[in-house]
């Protein structure tokens with residue numbers, strides 16, 4: 001009986017220590033949700049002649065981003081990548097271009113003109129690193145508020161970002177989120 005009580009006390013103390021460690025790690029990860037260890041922020045910047053996608057791995061230290069897929073098919077504005085002259089898209093066209101990154105890109109599945117999917121795979125995309133590419137996106141609405149050449153937040157809404165995360169210990173998590181009208185979205189995984 002005496003031994004059993006002592007064991008319970010030790011267990012409680014251990015749980016307190018674990019709980020504190022988790023809280024510290026999570027608060028670095030994301031102040032708005034203290035329960036997820038893997039996280040990626042995505043931002044779209046509408047601009048002429050190039051539109052820009054920016055990503056930051058805001059995970060805790062153990063989690064890297066393995067790949068990112070941006071899918072336009074479910075966007076409210078019926079969006080397409082305008083990467084070549086003629087065909088889909090209006091006025092200027094812009095192929096994929098890497099703008100800046102502190103990650104290491106393995107390869108990019110570049111969309112065809114009029115395509116709606118781009119996938120980027122990374123050799124290294126550790127916590128704290130960023131990745132920015134530019135391209136041209138046009139909407140295909142017949143009644144477009146800023147014209148087909150410019151994409152509003154409302155037209156971008158519904159565009160999905162899918163990311164796969166991998167941890168130092170080999171754990172894998174896949175998460176999907178949709179852009180909102182503020183041109184941003186957050187993916188969070190490995191949540192407790």
Ligand SMILES: [Ca+2]
Nearest residue numbers: 084086088089
């Ligand atoms: Ca085109």
Ligand SMILES: [Ca+2]
Nearest residue numbers: 137138149150
């Ligand atoms: Ca455009």
